[in-house]
Amino acid sequence: MLFSSRLVRILKILLQQPDDEGIKINDLAHRLNTSRRTIFRELEGVDSSLAKMGLKLVSRPQKGLVLEGSPEGKRNLMEALRTEKVSYTNKEERLMLLLYELLQHPSSEKLIYYANRFQVSEATISNDLAALDEFVRPFHLRVGKKGMVEGSENDRRRLMGTILQNSLSPRPVNYLNKTELEEQVFQIGNDDSIMHLLNQQLLKQILTLFEEYSHELNLDRYAQSSYIGLVIHLVIAIDRIQNSETLTAPLPELMLQPEALKEAQKLTAVLEKEFDLTFPQAEIDYIALHLQGAKISYLPQMQNQKKAADASLKKLVEQFAAGYGPELASHLMADHQFLQGLITHLEPALTRIRSDLPIYNPMLEQLKSQYSDLFVKTRQAAACIEKQVHKPVSDAELGFLTMHVGASLERIQRIKRPPVKTAVVCASGIGVSSLLSARLEKNFPGLLATQTLALEEAGAAYGYELIISTLPLTHPSIPVLEVSALLDEKDELAIRTAIEAIPWGQKQEQAQKKDFQKQMEDVQQASQAASQLLAGFKICEVPLSSESNLVYEAAKAAGGKTDQIYEDLMKREELGAVMSKEDGFVLFHTITSGSLQLQYYLLYPKNKTFDGPYEGIEFAVVCLLPSGYTKAQQELLALLNVTMIDNPAYIWALKSRQLQTIQTYLMNISQDYVQRQM
Numbered sequence: 240m241l242f243s244s245r246l247v248r249i250l251k252i253l254l255q256q257p258d259d260e261g262i263k264i265n266d267l268a269h270r271l272n273t274s275r276r277t278i279f280r281e282l283e284g285v286d287s288s289l290a291k292m293g294l295k296l297v298s299r300p301q302k303g304l305v306l307e308g309s310p311e312g313k314r315n316l317m318e319a320l321r322t323e324k325v326s327y328t329n330k331e332e333r334l335m336l337l338l339y340e341l342l343q344h345p346s347s348e349k350l351i352y353y354a355n356r357f358q359v360s361e362a363t364i365s366n367d368l369a370a371l372d373e374f375v376r377p378f379h380l381r382v383g384k385k386g387m388v389e390g391s392e393n394d395r396r397r398l399m400g401t402i403l404q405n406s407l408s409p410r411p412v413n414y415l416n417k418t419e420l421e422e423q424v425f426q427i428g429n430d431d432s433i434m435h436l437l438n439q440q441l442l443k444q445i446l447t448l449f450e451e452y453s454h455e456l457n458l459d460r461y462a463q464s465s466y467i468g469l470v471i472h473l474v475i476a477i478d479r480i481q482n483s484e485t486l487t488a489p490l491p492e493l494m495l496q497p498e499a500l501k502e503a504q505k506l507t508a509v510l511e512k513e514f515d516l517t518f519p520q521a522e523i524d525y526i527a528l529h530l531q532g533a534k535i536s537y538l539p540q541m542q543n544q545k546k547a548a549d550a551s552l553k554k555l556v557e558q559f560a561a562g563y564g565p566e567l568a569s570h571l572m573a574d575h576q577f578l579q580g581l582i583t584h585l586e587p588a589l590t591r592i593r594s595d596l597p598i599y600n601p602m603l604e605q606l607k608s609q610y611s612d613l614f615v616k617t618r619q620a621a622a623c624i625e626k627q628v629h630k631p632v633s634d635a636e637l638g639f640l641t642m643h644v645g646a647s648l649e650r651i652q653r654i655k656r657p658p659v660k661t662a663v664v665c666a667s668g669i670g671v672s673s674l675l676s677a678r679l680e681k682n683f684p685g686l687l688a689t690q691t692l693a694l695e696e697a698g699a700a701y702g703y704e705l706i707i708s709t710l711p712l713t714h715p716s717i718p719v720l721e722v723s724a725l726l727d728e729k730d731e732l733a734i735r736t737a738i739e740a741i742p743w744g745q746k747q748e749q750a751q752k753k754d755f756q757k758q759m760e761d762v763q764q765a766s767q768a769a770s771q772l773l774a775g776f777k778i779c780e781v782p783l784s785s786e787s788n789l790v791y792e793a794a795k796a797a798g799g800k801t802d803q804i805y806e807d808l809m810k811r812e813e814l815g816a817v818m819s820k821e822d823g824f825v826l827f828h829t830i831t832s833g834s835l836q837l838q839y840y841l842l843y844p845k846n847k848t849f850d851g852p853y854e855g856i857e858f859a860v861v862c863l864l865p866s867g868y869t870k871a872q873q874e875l876l877a878l879l880n881v882t883m884i885d886n887p888a889y890i891w892a893l894k895s896r897q898l899q900t901i902q903t904y905l906m907n908i909s910q911d912y913v914q915r916q917m
Contacts, residue, residue: 245271246281247320253296253306254317263303270440272421292316333357335402337364338371339436341388342399353386378595392486393525396479400471401597403434414463417450424467437471438478441514445473448513456506464598464635465533465587472529476522477514486521495527503527532591532598552582555627562620563644570651577647584643585624588636593628600635602642607634609732610645617641658688659738662700662717664708668693668873669862670817670828671709671724673880678726679707679734681885686738691877693830704741707734710814724815761916764871769909771837772875776905778841778898781849781859789853793827793842793861803833804863822890823848823857826880830864837872838863839879839905843896857894875912882908 248271256262268275282296289296292315294308306313337353350361357364365384372382378398380390388395414420425434425442449470453459458466479485503526507518518526556578560571571577591598600606607614617640621632632640663679665672672691679687689707692700697712706712706719713719720737722730779796781789790812794805807829817826842859849856860883862876882889882904892900 245273245277246285249278249281250285250306250316251320253304254313254320256306259305261299261302261305267304270443272439272443289316292319333359334367334371334374335406336436337367338374338382339399339402341371341382341386342395343436350385392479392484396472396475397595397597399475400468403437403471404468404597406434414466415450415453415459417446420446420467420470437474441474441477442470444513445470445477445510448509452509456509457502461533464600468596468598469529469533472526473510476526477510477516480516480518480522481514485519486525487519489521489524495524496531499527499531500524502530506530528590528594529596532587532594532596552585553578555585555623556581558623559620559640562623563616571644571647574647574650576650577643580646581640581643584639588639589624589628592624592630592632592636595630598633598635598639600638603635603638606638606641606645610641613645613648614638614641617644658686659704659741660702661687661689661705661707662692662697662703663689664692664694664697664706664712665710665724666694666811666814667828667830667864668696669864669876669880670811670826671815673877674817674826674884675707675709675722675724675726676877677881677884680881682726682731683734683738691873693873705737724817758916761871762913764869765875765913765916768837768869768871768875769913771872772839772879772909773902773905775836775838776840776902778843778896778901781842781844789825789842789849789859790827793859794833796840796842797834797838797861797863799831799835799838799863800833804829804831807831807833818853818856820855822883823855823894824883824890825853825856825859826862827859828862828864828876830866830868832866834863834865836865837868837876839876841893841901858896860893871912871916875909878908878912879905 249267252262252267252270264275264278268278271278286296289306289308292308293312294306294316297305297307299305337357340353340356350364353364353367354361368382368384368386375382375388375390375398378390378401379394380388380398382388414424421443425437425446449458449466458469461469500523503523507523507526511517557572559581560568562568563571590596614637617637618632621637621640625632661679663672663676665675668691676689676691679689687705690703694708694710694712697706697708698714700706700714700717703717706714706717708719708721709724711721718737718741720730720733722733775798777796779792781792790808791805794801794808797804808827808831811829812827817828818824838861840861842861843857844850847857848854849859853859860880862880864872864876883893889904892904
């Protein structure tokens with residue numbers, strides 16, 4: 240008998256229903272995260288297989304699907320489902336799948352059962368059990384020759400959590416978003432993922448609860464690794480409690496902080512109501528221990544000050560820093576941000592290490608490859624921590640320590656070297672490049688000094704050390720990086736690598752001063768650009784009937800040749816729209832022969848937002864550069880667009896249609912720009 244993995248899950252759910260009770264198709268589809276149509280397709284042809292066991296699947300009004308038949312037939316079906324073959328990609332994955340199954344079931348099975356299940360010989364399973372016995376020894380467990388796992392319930396659960404955390408996706412995600420966690424971390428619906436070993440129904444319920452109560456239960460203060468680790472801990476714990484496998488020995492009171500115990504009690508009160516069960520005190524204690532060891536993403540200032548004053552932790556940080564050698568140690572100990580951050584990190588980290596609590600580090604593999612030498616040095620420096628807690632420090636914990644040291648090294652480098660002079664290039668130099676420039680300044684603070692350029696200027700650019708472009712571009716003497724306008728993780732790594740590759744040790748700090756005549760020309764151009772900006776600025780309300788052709792409305796509102804401006808705007812839009820639904824704006828910009836001067840104005844819908852392709856957009860910004868534009872005109876428009884990204888107050892003024900406030904911003908920005916040329 241061979242069933243698909245989804246059909247196996249369907250039949251198991253039907254077998255779990257009380258006698259003469261069924262489950263509705265909609266409920267079944269919801270539990271399996273699929274469609275009604277898929278459920279019906281999976282059930283096609285199953286009748287003949289069920290009939291061989293004296294079972295029958297019927298549909299009843301008000302009850303849904305009901306599996307009818309004798310208790311013996313249902314037991315035979317459950318046994319057949321349990322021996323369904325398990326898919327895996329390599330020996331290591333087979334070992335972990337086998338181990339997790341052994342940990343879940345207290346009673347041993349015959350070796351032939353596991354051989355059939357994993358599609359290998361009994362001899363292979365026997366060798367697997369011997370290998371697993373060595374693997375579980377550090378967790379204070381034993382694996383017998385027949386597959387029986389010996390050890391405490393606490394150690395059993397700790398190993399189950401470690402297996403799952405070690406298989407997690409190695410990249411950061413928006414972990415407070417339930418859908419993103421389901422799809423990218425826990426891979427719900429993917430039966431080939433090791434994550435399907437978790438009870439999927441419990442997992443969905445807990446993720447829903449965490450999203451609903453994230454702020455009320457202070458869950459949103461935990462870092463990604465600890466948040467996901469807590470989810471795994473609770474799914475395993477509740478699954479074990481529901482199967483009468485509970486912890487029985489409460490922790491000594493001295494091990495738990497009162498605040499952690501209080502947080503655990505609040506959390507379990509919500510869980511008890513949701514799952515209709517009672518948590519024994521030992522279970523609450525271990526949840527408290529998990530929270531006590533959780534990595535915090537933010538802490539109140541007073542709590543930070545209290546932790547910074549902890550003399551024993553500061554002494555441990557000094558010992559840790561000394562492990563890198565006297566030169567680097569002196570730099571680290573002079574970095575207040577490093578001291579504060581590591582002291583804050585170490586208190587929960589020591590709890591985790593002492594209690595063998597696993598933690599997930601999404602950046603571990605990247606750290607090992609990109610900072611391999613520093614990771615090795617961190618392993619050596621962490622000897623003082625291992626000596627204090629009498630436990631080894633895991634690679635995941637070493638990764639977090641490496642990140643603290645690496646961040647300090649970057650700050651040291653930033654102080655030593657001047658920022659890299661960088662040209663940011665897009666089609667016009669005022670649209671995507673302005674937004675990208677704002678992101679670069681934010682993501683690489685102090686490392687880049689950016690200036691926006693149009694594509695036609697980039698080929699002849701000089702005086703820059705790096706060019707970052709959203710379009711294909713080559714330059715005879717300056718390194719060029721092509722990136723996406725969204726600046727993804729791959730782009731950031733490439734930029735960081737390029738910065739490190741640019742020589743600077745012998746770089747002469749001799750930026751030549753402008754002569755007086757050139758300076759006066761720049762001031763004059765800046766003043767003219769500012770005058771054009773302030774004189775031509777306006778706010779236009781777009782009729783509802785024209786919202787589907789907003790680009791044409793933008794061209795029509797301009798001063799100049801409407802058809803030419805529209806044509807040039809459309810050519811720019813074909814390269815990709817510049818739109819931020821989060822901030823509620825769309826940016827239309829181009830270089831056009833249809834205008835004789837710089838133009839900057841705003842379009843608003845009669846209602847709160849536009850409709851059609853611009854649904855949800857609250858205003859449009861239009862930037863026009865004339866053919867033969869000056870550098871000052873381009874820089875001023877770029878500066879306005881950067882301000883729109885960087886300054887929430889300016890965005891608020893734009894959204895609120897506060898004409899006087901907007902004009903004040905434009906005047907101040909223009910004045911600052913002109914003064915910088917002097």
